[in-house]
Amino acid sequence: MCSLEKRGRLFILKLTGDGEHRLNPTLLDSLRSNINKIRSDKSSSESVLITTSDGKFFSNGYDLALAKSNPSLSVPMDSKLRSLVADLISLPMPTIAAVTGHASAAGFILAMSHDYVLMRRDRGFLYMSELDIDLEVPAWFMAVIRLKIGSPAARRDVMLTAAKVTADKGVEMGVVDSAYDSAAETVEAAVRLGEEIVRRGCDGHVYGKMRESLLREVLVHTIGLDESGSSRVRNTGSKL
Amino acid sequence: MGLYKYRIYIPIKIRSLRYTIQHQQNIIHTFQFQSSLSSLFTILFFPPIITMCTLEKRGDLFLLTLTGDGEHRFHPDTIATILSLLAQAKSQSKRGSVLITTAHGKFFSNGFDLAWAQTAGSKTGAANRLHQMVESFKPVVSALLDLPMPTIAALNGHAAAAGLILALSHDYVFMRKDRGVLYMSEVDIGLSMPEYFSALVRAKVGTSAARRELLLSGKKIRGEEAVGLGIVDTAAYDSAEGVVEASVRLGEKLAAKKWSGEVYASIRKSLYPELCGILGIEARVFAIPKL
Numbered sequence: 334m335c336s337l338e339k340r341g342r343l344f345i346l347k348l349t350g351d352g353e354h355r356l357n358p359t360l361l362d363s364l365r366s367n368i369n370k371i372r373s374d375k376s377s378s379e380s381v382l383i384t385t386s387d388g389k390f391f392s393n394g395y396d397l398a399l400a401k402s403n404p405s406l407s408v409p410m411d412s413k414l415r416s417l418v419a420d421l422i423s424l425p426m427p428t429i430a431a432v433t434g435h436a437s438a439a440g441f442i443l444a445m446s447h448d449y450v451l452m453r454r455d456r457g458f459l460y461m462s463e464l465d466i467d468l469e470v471p472a473w474f475m476a477v478i479r480l481k482i483g484s485p486a487a488r489r490d491v492m493l494t495a496a497k498v499t500a501d502k503g504v505e506m507g508v509v510d511s512a513y514d515s516a517a518e519t520v521e522a523a524v525r526l527g528e529e530i531v532r533r534g535c536d537g538h539v540y541g542k543m544r545e546s547l548l549r550e551v552l553v554h555t556i557g558l559d560e561s562g563s564s565r566v567r568n569t570g571s572k573l
Numbered sequence: 574m575g576l577y578k579y580r581i582y583i584p585i586k587i588r589s590l591r592y593t594i595q596h597q598q599n600i601i602h603t604f605q606f607q608s609s610l611s612s613l614f615t616i617l618f619f620p621p622i623i624t625m626c627t628l629e630k631r632g633d634l635f636l637l638t639l640t641g642d643g644e645h646r647f648h649p650d651t652i653a654t655i656l657s658l659l660a661q662a663k664s665q666s667k668r669g670s671v672l673i674t675t676a677h678g679k680f681f682s683n684g685f686d687l688a689w690a691q692t693a694g695s696k697t698g699a700a701n702r703l704h705q706m707v708e709s710f711k712p713v714v715s716a717l718l719d720l721p722m723p724t725i726a727a728l729n730g731h732a733a734a735a736g737l738i739l740a741l742s743h744d745y746v747f748m749r750k751d752r753g754v755l756y757m758s759e760v761d762i763g764l765s766m767p768e769y770f771s772a773l774v775r776a777k778v779g780t781s782a783a784r785r786e787l788l789l790s791g792k793k794i795r796g797e798e799a800v801g802l803g804i805v806d807t808a809a810y811d812s813a814e815g816v817v818e819a820s821v822r823l824g825e826k827l828a829a830k831k832w833s834g835e836v837y838a839s840i841r842k843s844l845y846p847e848l849c850g851i852l853g854i855e856a857r858v859f860a861i862p863k864l
Contacts, residue, residue, distance in 0.1 A: 464840060467833045475843040485779045485844075486803060492840050493723070493744060494827075 334360060337367045342379060342531045343524060344371050344426075348386035356439050357396035358406060361413035368420045378425050378537030381527035384447060385431040385520055392440030394462065414439055415473060415555040418446045422548050422555075425537035427530050431523035432500075432509075433516035437462045442474050445481045445508075448544070449526060452500035453519045454512040459498040461491050473554035480548055483507050624651045624682075628658040633669045633828035634821065635662045635722075639676035644683035647735055651686070652709050659716040668831040670722040671824040674743060675817055681728045682736025684758065685710070707767045710735055714769060715852045717742040718842055721834025723827045727820035728805070729813035734758050738770055741777050741804075744841065745823060747816050748800075748808040754793035755804060761791045769851050776845040779803055 338345040346367055348354040371377060386392065395414075400407045421428055430447035437460040444450055444459065452459075461478075463470045470492070482488045487506040490496045503509030513519040545552060624645045629636040637658055639645040647655075662672055676682065690702035717724055717739075726743035733756040740746050740755075748755075757774075759766050766788065778784050783802035786792055796808025810816045842849050849855070 464832050464836060465830070467836055469836055470840050470843060472843065475846075479844070479846075483779060484803065485777050486806065488844055489744060492844060493837065495830075 334363050335367060337370060339374075340524070341528070342376060342381065343527045344374075344380055344382045346371075346382060346384045348384075348392060351388040353390045353393035354386055354388075354440070355393055355396040355399075356410065356414055356443070357399050358409050358413055361410065361417055365413065365417050365420060368417065368424065371426075372420070372424060379531065379535070380426045380537065381530050382424065382426055382428045382447075383431055383520070383523045383527055384428065384443075385433055385523065388434060389457070390434040390440070391430075391432045391436040391457070392443055393435060394438035394440045411471065414443070418442065418473075418477070419552060419556040421446045422552060423541050423545050425541035427527075427535065427537075427540060429523045429526055431520045432457065432459070433519050435460065438468075439474075442477050445477055449523075450503075450509050451511050451513065451519050451523050451526070452503060452509045453514070453516050454500040455515055457499075459491075459503055459508060460495065462495060464493065464495040473551065476551045476554045480550055481508075623648045626651065626654055626658060628661055630665075631821075632825075633671060634824045635665075635670065635672045637662070637672060637674040639674075639682060642678040644680045645676050645678075645736065646683055646686040646688075647706060647710060647739075648686040648689050649706060649709055652706065652713060655713055656716060659713070659720065662722070663716070663720055666721045666834045668833060669828040670834060671828045672720060672722055672724045672743075673727055673817070673820045673824055674724070674739070675727040675813075675820070676729050679730045679752075680736070681726075681730050681732040681753070682739060683731060684734030684736045703764075706735075710738075711767075711769055711852060714738065714742045714773065715854050718845065718849065718852070718854060719838055721838045723824070723832075723837065725820045725824055727816045728753055729816060731756065734764075735770075738773060741773055745820075746805040747810070747820050747823075748796045748805045749810050749813065749816055750796045750808045751811045754795055755787070755799050756791075756793045757788050758791070760789060769848070772848040772851045776848045777804075 334349060336347045336349050338347070346364070348360075354360065371380075371382060374380070395410055396406075400410065427449070428447040429449040429451060430444040432444050432450060432452040434453075434457045436444045436457075441459050441461055461470070462468075475492075478488055478492060482491060484507055487508060490506065491498065491508065496502075498506065498508060500509055500512035504512050511522065513522050622641070622643060624639055624641065624643065624647070626637060626639045629638070637655075639651075645651075662670070685703065685706045687703070690699045690706070693699045693702050723745070724743040725745040725747065726740040728740055728746065728748040730749070730753040732740045732753070737755050737757060757766075758764075759770075771788070774784055774788060778787060780803065783804060786794065786802055787804060794802070794804065796805070799805040800808050807819070810819060842854060
């Protein structure tokens with residue numbers, strides 16, 4: 334499932350265990366509940382979140398097998414991830430994804446929903462797999478892609494070639510911020526970056542509001558924020 | 574006026590072969606003809622060289638070629654032919670299909686047929702004809718955005734104005750290193766930029782500096798610079814054959830993935846929502862996930 338640890342001013346959220354960390358409703362609920370704990374912590378506005386994982390996978394995306402065997406779970410899975418991403422975007426602190434394994438499809442989107450993406454170069458890749466498995470891509474995924482990947486050619490490569498992007502390629506494409514030689518080094522670098530941000534001092538509430546405004550288009554798609562940006566409407570998920 | 578010697582290459586819709594007929598001035602064949610009867614009259618008695626194009630199939634690859642020497646300017650008939658050939662490719666598409674668009678000679682395309690616009694005889698007439706071409710070209714851009722297969726523009730030579738727009742409407746653009754320039758001439762000849770032209774440039778060209786160089790500077794941009802600005806994918810070839818070969822190689826790589834054309838087109842459109850909005854295409858992205 335997932336674990337939450339506090340190290341000084343750093344919150345370390347970890348997807349635990351050796352599996353693919355597929356984003357099924359249970360894991361998504363657990364992640365959201367941990368994010369809520371972080372948000373309501375007293376020191377939250379002077380802290381930093383680092384999200385990482387155990388094992389070979391950061392996350393291999395939605396639990397498609399589960400959705401196949403129980404189609405009524407598709408909508409809740411997507412709506413829970415939307416809410417999680419919206420929570421990350423409004424979180425009153427900087428966020429770092431320490432990508433220590435494969436991140437595909439919804440897992441890629443989860444990683445990209447962080448302010449900084451640090452990744453290991455020795456193993457693992459980022460992969461928007463949808464084209465390879467005949468899956469259409471939800472509009473809100475595309476909003477994240479468009480806002481987080483700046484180059485039209487890079488967006489095309491990610492979405493229309495289903496590229497398996499290693500860390501170094503990711504840095505070149507502007508998808509990854511920096512690459513490290515191993516999982517441990519990636520996490521260490523994330524911790525160093527987090528500590529540096531804390532040292533610089535940051536008002537998390539202001540930061541969170543700035544980030545919301547920067548990523549407004551994603552919020553429009555995820556939580557039905559209206560275009561003018563007023564946050565009166567705050568559903569928890571899909572517009573059903 | 575004198576009699577012109579001319580040839581018209583007419584693409585005939587036969588499923589797997591490219592077939593052209595050479596039309597002599599004094600022989601009238603019965604065949605399927607794209608233009609209206611009045612254009613036929615115009616062509617027989619005031620024969621201009623109208624750029625035509627052909628569609629070939631090579632395995633999984635569709636090859637769309639603007640034929641003959643010359644500037645490959647887009648006359649309304651050219652535009653209609655391109656649309657019809659794209660519709661043909663779409664109807665024959667299956668998993669692994671890829672489109673490569675190229676041309677013969679020194680030019681990929683130099684844009685709209687402004688000479689034809691001028692023969693309207695008046696300023697308003699010319700403006701109307703230009704407007705007609707601008708409007709009728711929109712569906713070409715839409716058809717390429719909608720095409721259920723990867724698309725590659727293999728630039729054999731110069732691409733200017735609407736010709737450059739045709740190139741940029743493809744997923745990949747390959748260019749020569751030694752010859753050929755990209756040129757948005759509108760700023761130099763005082764033409765206003767159609768909205769969908771700007772939207773396409775905004776969609777495909779990422780930096781403000783590159784957009785400025787392309788649209789505002791009136792520069793003739795050569796291969797290396799075009800790569801540096803992120804306008805084309807690669808300009809590593811020293812001949813037209815080199816560009817086409819490289820496009821075929823990429824095409825075969827993409828074809829081997831056997832992607833669903835429908836899914837491909839849907840993802841492609843969702844990359845360019847502003848452009849799709851201006852063209853009036855609905856990207857078939859959906860709110861409820863089909864996981």
